[in-house]
Amino acid sequence: MFKNPFSFDGRIRRTEYGLSVIIRVFVTFFVLLLISVLGYGAVLAFLLLLYIPMVWFMWAQGAKRCHDLGNSGWYQIIPFYVLWMLFQDGERGENGYGPNPKGIGNDDSYDDQIDEIGKSLGQ
Numbered sequence: 001m002f003k004n005p006f007s008f009d010g011r012i013r014r015t016e017y018g019l020s021v022i023i024r025v026f027v028t029f030f031v032l033l034l035i036s037v038l039g040y041g042a043v044l045a046f047l048l049l050l051y052i053p054m055v056w057f058m059w060a061q062g063a064k065r066c067h068d069l070g071n072s073g074w075y076q077i078i079p080f081y082v083l084w085m086l087f088q089d090g091e092r093g094e095n096g097y098g099p100n101p102k103g104i105g106n107d108d109s110y111d112d113q114i115d116e117i118g119k120s121l122g123q
Helices: 014-038 040-068 073-077 081-087 108-122
Strands: none
Touching: 014 040, 014 081, 040 073, 040 081, 073 081
16 A cells, blocks of 8 residues: 555545545644644745645555546546545456556456357347
């Protein structure tokens, strides 16, 4: 889990994306706690150093989750699409972005057997 978390290539499962969202919530809570305790001026440099990698991480994880659904990473800017990414199951088998991270449908021989059965029944 979390292989290449800052890369925009590949696909990830709902579990990894959900953990990414939880990490973002805890980091945001931690930053807000620091601001309330130390004041905004003392934390500004820390915020800038923390904000850039966190945003990159979330965009990369979101793009990979969009890829798992068979969509471009730009879909994550659609309002409320995050909820869809959290609950929708990924595409079965390999798509243009890589193999299914669950391994479901990556073996084409099973699909070929089903096609052959369908052809033999239809004749």
